[in-house]
Amino acid sequence: MPELPEAEIARRQLARWLGDAPVRRVRLEDPAVVRTHLSSRPSDGVGDPQGEVDALVGQPVVEVLRHGKRVGIRFPERGLLVHLGMSGKLVRSEEVPRYGRMGLETERGTVWLVDRRRFGCFVPVEPAQIRSTLAEGHGPDALDEACGAAELRARLTGRRAVKVALMDQAVLAGIGNIQAVEILFRAGIDPRTRCADLTESQLEALAPVIPAQLQEVVDAEDVGEIVYVTERGGENPFVVYGREGSACPRCGTAIESLRQSGRSSFFCPGCQT
């Protein structure tokens, strides 16, 4: 479930938890987490993962950047990209957490990538490559470079469904399945609407909802531990996602679900048109 808000939280956590203390050691529990490029495949691991991450020892964090769902840590002489994949999150712990893949240890503590499904990764890069690699192949950041209605019109094109286009990182970077569902509900737009059929007023409704929704989730999550909706015991915090059959909070119609491009969508047939 990590989307832009979770990546932004990870960015802040790295900055807060590591500060400017030099890396003392890197605890590599799952060597396949170190990849040659941003990839969800553990088989894309580098040849000498421990050697790669050992190059970070002695280096303090200079800054932590984000574009879409990608995070980049700048050290003076190294760069380290981070992607949370489908189930990744950061945890601060001195013991190896369950599903802990790699820990960056400083005198201020150890930050772990905890990732049950192993799609998350670290990618060592040259520091000069951090910014370009973070944005490579991606559209503008959906939060920091929010588009107006006119730019959305230019980016949301063709016959594809608006929901599928919103999840395309090359269109806008950072929106995943859940946020696409929530954004379209807030904007009152049927997720099946073809991009070319979006009206001016729909685009004007959509444009401000995108950054507003993402910013609200960031604000809500920037406290304590992140609890993902898929984790046991967690209450579904979303308005329509995962709520098939419940009454729409806006008009009372039953929420419906459908599949688009292999992903589950939820929408209100009463007020998303």
Place this chain on the structure above:
DNA sequence: TGAAATGTTAACGA
């Protein structure tokens, strides 16, 4: 027990 889940991307069909 099998289906579904999250993100990404390659591969394929229309």
Place this chain on the structure above:
DNA sequence: ATCGTTAACATTTC
């Protein structure tokens, strides 16, 4: 060319 779908990746939960 472009669009949409499916499968694959790894693993767990319902």
